[in-house]
Amino acid sequence: MRLASRKRARHGNWMSTSPSIELDTLLAGYRRFRENRWNPQHERWSALREGQSPRVMIIACSDSRVDPSQIFDVDPGEVFVVRNVAAMVPPFETTPGYHGVSAALEFAVQVLKVREILVMGHGMCGGCKAALTKELYGTTPGEGGFIADWIGLLDEAREDVVREHGTEGRQAERAMEQAGVKVSLANLRSFPCVQHKEASGELVLRGSLFAISDGILRFLDEETGEFNPALQDQ
Ligand SMILES: [Zn+2]
DSSP: OOHHHHHHHHHOOHHHHSOOHHHHHHHHHHHHIIIIIITTTHHHHHHHTTOOOOSEEEEEEOOTTOOHHHHTTOOTTSEEEEEEGGGOOOOOOOSSSOOHHHHHHHIIIIISOOSEEEEEEETTOHHHHHHHHOTTTTOOTTTTHHHHHHHGGGHHHHHHHHHHHOSSSHHHHHHHHHHHHHHHHHHHTTSHHHHHHHHTTSOEEEEEEEETTTTEEEEEETTTTEEEESSTTO
């Protein structure tokens, strides 16, 4: 039996044997993408085949409501995106382990030479809320432990938030979300390559928060620590 037919025999035609509403939704979207986005921009995609040169890196939350490509309405090849729970950047560490965010950061800064890194937190962030309440603290990996560990990156910032706002309510959550963006920016600056390029003016770091309820994006003013609407008319 040839390899291809052996594979078919083992897996069957997966699309016809495992239909699902989820897959139907994805395929309908894929069809629209092919018709409306891929075909009209065929030349752009051909050029992108040669390589990418995005000028911006965005670090955002994995939350399904805050897709940077949607929010900034960008074309393919324009933004290099890392998404994870709570839009966190870990500090520069050389301990053993799989440093996914650090690898992406290294690639963006050193190879792609992006000019700007935007950290984008968001309102109603479940990761930030869990950091605040510590509801997953002490759970085992796979049962909440991975999340608990990851958002432990916010522990230090959490202390200040809790002291001022407690652990419950939107005010405390909002403060935690804002603090999360500041922690990620501080951790970005713990990477020597980021430090160096920011100092030389080759790289700009920016913090922001996207509010899901009203769709308003705010930029962090690092002088005042305040988040102000990105557009004047909002
Ligand atoms: Zn989130």
